[in-house]
Amino acid sequence: MSDLDRALAAADVGQGESLERLFALLKIPSVSTDPAYKTGCREAADWLKRDLAALGFSAALRETPGHPVVLATRPKPGAPHVLFYGHYDVQPVDPLDKWETPPFEPRLATLKDGRQAVVARGASDDKGQVITFVEACRAWIAASGDLPVGVTVLLEGEEECGSINLPAFLEEAKSELGADVALVCDTAMWAAGRPAITSSLRGLVYEEITVRAADRDLHSGLYGGAARNPLHVAADIVAGLHDADGRVTLPGFYDGVIETPDDVREQWRALGLDADAFLKPIGLSEPAGERDRMIIEQIQSRPTCDVNGLWGGYTGAGAKTVIPAEAHAKISFRLVGDQDPAKVKQAFRAYARSRLPADCEIAFEGHKGSRAIQLPFDSPALAKARTALADEWGVEAVTIGSGGSIPVVGDFKRLLGLDTLLIGFALDDDRIHSPNEKYDLDSFRRGTRSWVRILAALAG
Structure with a gap:
């Protein structure tokens, strides 16, 4: 077996314990916007620091005027280095009476279509997604004793209230955050079974x-x-x-x-996102954007x-x-x-x-403005990640843009000079920010395996 095969096997064997660790983190009420949960935010940060330290990372809590940042590093001299970003804070749980079970008592539920999912506040946004990456690192260390690349993990506790203290922290810690590329796991797949890499933000x-x-x-x-x-x-x-x-x-x-390359536009066209699919569910029927553009262009690249x-x-x-x-x-x-x-x-x-x-x-x-972020379409890191995702999911990963803005990605580019790969495994029906938030068990399992493959791919 190759090192990659052994790491994938380790991820599979450890899936039960991985789920237990996710449940432990989900039980911690880390609502960043509510001062009543200040202790919970620090408890979540400390839990992550201890877990990363147990994996051999040099891990610490770094204080900010708000909630602390978890910063953990495991270098690998001579290998590429990646900076992984996520957040441990979660949205408020209101309205509480709409939850089927208490929001900080995670459970494994069977959905109407037979899928299994973890239900709890933060299951998808962003604790479940963060843990997929941490568990991928754990699998590599269990299988080979080391990671294929150097890794710095940066987890903040104020994403859900605007990341107001993060830019100053990045400026202050700039010398500790050097990397070849940044990775963010706080986005969604194109659809169940079809992974996606978000390569641009408006x-x-x-x-x-x-x-x-x-x-x-x-x-x-x-x-x-x-x-x-x-x-x-x-x-x-x-x-x-x-x-x-x-x-x-x-x-x-x-x-x-900048015009999207023809081959990417053809890939988007093949996704079949038309007015009936996109607008009908919200009671509309006719696109209102530029008449000579596909809907998918109107919402993400124009x-x-x-x-x-x-x-x-x-x-x-x-x-x-x-x-x-x-x-x-x-x-x-x-x-x-x-x-x-x-x-x-x-x-x-x-x-x-x-x-x-x-x-x-x-x-x-x-009000504050921001530039768009565009990862070059010919980026080697993008190509490697797409190949790794295709190997795991058996289908080509979609390279898409996001119609919204994620300030931290702009901060990484502006302050650290880093391009960012946004690779997430959430689904549209995860009910993030709503009662009964969930994260598909398949997203958790295969998300972990995907990161195992991506780390190997980025190592070259």
Whole structure:
């Protein structure tokens, strides 16, 4: 048997004990957003530190102004080195009465379709996913006495409340976090039995505008028809952001957008994600994005503009006939490729001012923006991980993008210069952030085996 075969066998033999360790971690109530669970967060961090230390990692709790970071390292001189990131904190459990069993009393359940799953808060997001990686390391050490690559494990306790202290920690610990690539296990598979690697994340620009006209709310019977209505102005600004083909109209908006390679687009096309599959379950039928793009492109590889809120005037019960003195809108832009958040913000503000009629003024409130993250399609690490996943699952792994943003991945690139492979084994029906969260037993078992293979592949 090869070292890889022995490690896979060790993972299989140890599956029962692996599940026991996951249950032990899931029993710890580590809700980061609620100060009442501060002790639970530290207990979870300490449990992970001790478990990693038992595997031969140099492990410690590193203090932050919030919950501690677990930092553990097991070097392997002469071999590649990876930085694995996950989080031990979990979402609040409310509404508690919707749970079939207590959220911090993990259980193994049989689902209606016969699948078995671990049910508990944090089972999928992210304790179950973290443990798949730790157990893969355990299997390698049991089988060969060592890991095929050097590994640093970084587990934070504030992901569910914004990771507010993580950037400062990364800056402070930069000299300890050197690696060839970062690994994150906090994402999902394409579908049951079909693994996926998330290779891109969209960036974000978020703007809030306030349009003002008269010095007070006006009686629409007395002033209607003569006085400027800020709600009309705000609506005009919003309405002009897209053309009839679904493209964003801001000058220069598409500068820096990188086209997806044809072979990747064909892979996406073969997935069959059409309007019926994607929109029908939410009561819609017609895609509203760029008309010449597939739905899968619209949601993950193309830039977007969305109005997240539009309000002003009287919004209470009954009638109040006023022309409001001011109107408000919240607008977000999701960015891809090399789009520059600062330039997009400037273009939006110039556009909004250009739509402003006489007697009106506009104020802007900008929120933190972020660039998109794109792992090169020809990345050797990406190719190795795809091969490893195909070997485990018997089907080609899908290389996909995420329509959302994961700040830590941007921080790894900005502060550490690291590209990141996002490889997760969650499923769409895992009910993360909801009552009765679960993690499929097959995801746990084969997720562990997948990491065993990926570590071997990254070792070359």
